[in-house]
Amino acid sequence: MAGGRAFRPSAPRSAAFAALLTLLLLAALSFLLSSAPASSARSSAPPSARLAAVRRHAADHAAVLAAYAAHARKLKEASAAQSLSFSSLSSDLSALSARLASHLSASLPEDALRPLEKEARERIKFARALAADAKEGFDTQSKIQKLSDTVFAVGEQLARARRGGRMSSRIAAGSTPKSLHCLAMRLLEARLANPSAFADDPEPSPEFDDPALYHYAVFSDNVLAVSVVVASAARAAADPSRHVFHVVTAPMYLPAFRVWFSRRPPPLGVHVQLLAYSDFPFLNTTNSPVIRQIEGGNRDVALLGYLRFYLPDMFPALRRVVLLEDDVVVQKDLAALWQVDLDGKVNGAVEMCFGGFRRYRKYLNFTQPIVRDRFNPGACAWAYGLNVFDLEAWQRDGCTELFHQYMEMFLVYSGLVHLMVLTIFLEEFPSKNRVDAPY
Numbered sequence: 001m002a003g004g005r006a007f008r009p010s011a012p013r014s015a016a017f018a019a020l021l022t023l024l025l026l027a028a029l030s031f032l033l034s035s036a037p038a039s040s041a042r043s044s045a046p047p048s049a050r051l052a053a054v055r056r057h058a059a060d061h062a063a064v065l066a067a068y069a070a071h072a073r074k075l076k077e078a079s080a081a082q083s084l085s086f087s088s089l090s091s092d093l094s095a096l097s098a099r100l101a102s103h104l105s106a107s108l109p110e111d112a113l114r115p116l117e118k119e120a121r122e123r124i125k126f127a128r129a130l131a132a133d134a135k136e137g138f139d140t141q142s143k144i145q146k147l148s149d150t151v152f153a154v155g156e157q158l159a160r161a162r163r164g165g166r167m168s169s170r171i172a173a174g175s176t177p178k179s180l181h182c183l184a185m186r187l188l189e190a191r192l193a194n195p196s197a198f199a200d201d202p203e204p205s206p207e208f209d210d211p212a213l214y215h216y217a218v219f220s221d222n223v224l225a226v227s228v229v230v231a232s233a234a235r236a237a238a239d240p241s242r243h244v245f246h247v248v249t250a251p252m253y254l255p256a257f258r259v260w261f262s263r264r265p266p267p268l269g270v271h272v273q274l275l276a277y278s279d280f281p282f283l284n285t286t287n288s289p290v291i292r293q294i295e296g297g298n299r300d301v302a303l304l305g306y307l308r309f310y311l312p313d314m315f316p317a318l319r320r321v322v323l324l325e326d327d328v329v330v331q332k333d334l335a336a337l338w339q340v341d342l343d344g345k346v347n348g349a350v351e352m353c354f355g356g357f358r359r360y361r362k363y364l365n366f367t368q369p370i371v372r373d374r375f376n377p378g379a380c381a382w383a384y385g386l387n388v389f390d391l392e393a394w395q396r397d398g399c400t401e402l403f404h405q406y407m408e409m410f411l412v413y414s415g416l417v418h419l420m421v422l423t424i425f426l427e428e429f430p431s432k433n434r435v436d437a438p439y
Helices: 011-040 047-074 077-106 110-174 178-193 223-236 254-263 289-295 303-314 334-339 391-397 399-413 421-428
Strands: 214-219 243-249 271-276 320-324 347-351 382-390 433-436
Touching: 047 077, 047 110, 077 110, 178 223, 178 254, 214 223, 214 303, 214 334, 223 243, 223 254, 243 254, 243 303, 254 271, 289 303, 289 399, 303 320, 303 391, 303 399, 320 334, 382 391, 391 399
Parallel strands: 214 243, 214 320, 243 271, 347 433
Antiparallel strands: 320 382, 347 382
16 A cells, blocks of 8 residues: 555556466476485486486576566565576576586586586575575565455445445435325326416516515425425514525426415415526536536436525525525524624535534545645535525625536546535535534
8 A cells, every 4th residue: 555545456467476476386396396306316316317407406496586586576676686686696597507408418527517516506505595585575575465456356345335325325315205206296197187277487576586585595306395494484484474485496396396386375475486497598518517417418416406506696686595405494583594794705504513523524535636635634514404605705706616617627537426516515615604503
């Protein structure tokens, strides 16, 4: 492991390493099988046979040391000296083996062969000692490399499991329960059965663009959840008539929302504007990398989750908007949020850090230099179930343009891993956010 990254052996290197170990084993086995008989019969064998055995031993040791030298070159720089020693001695033994072969073919007398035999035996003895000393160290390095291969393989399995877990979580979170899906289908069926009872495009109310009122944005395709958000906020409000909800959903769910709120009008005089994201013409491939991703076939990108980054463009007449998730149940009058001093910041949020919970390291991949150089892994994130946005400060700081830059950046450097709403949300507002105690 180096620099926090697992060693990644390629397939050719692994195959070459396996072949190298096989060569070492065969050469060592050949040496062991041939050395004992030759030494025991040294005195009785004829000179030519002894010299042939010595030549064979020299060739075997040359092969062993050449294999060790090749293996040493693949290891750390500390093995460079050993590699040079192995290579030099292997070359000497190969040359000695060639000399022995030429002397055997020349049929020289025994007295002329003894000095060469003695030299060969000394070189072989030295080579045997060198190989024996290095064997333990190389076996350790081989075990380390095998362990690195195993760690890498387990790391790949873990990464695949995590990707699968994230995808399963997203599917589970984004899937519509059968009962709610049937509810939307029944509402659509009611509209198709009696189209005249439900207006396709009701007249916009002047309250929808009145910046003096309290405006909320809810992005969801869950009819029942949105109705709970609206009803709970209305019942908790001191003056419900001053609260305006802008509900944006997918085009296929918009008729179901209209049937629901026609049959069950917003309680206590709150105002509800029902929209589909197709009602905003600026959401196109020219202006939005999110739309380009969706139309390019990326199924991991859900447009409803990214609409929050276009709030000033969606509601240009407003100065402040409260973003509510569809799993929020309001228990207190939210009117006080319009008196919160954001101190020039874009976003007001609730701090939700306890120990390691909701730290940046939980959401961002800090093995990527682009993330590591810009963010602190221990920095505190915040809950975005309820956020207050100053749309004028947003436009002043160019937050939508910054979001687009991060989207393009992560597509280049990190692939689809970082196309998560919370990740981009965290990265857009680290210096533009005011975090307060729970409201």
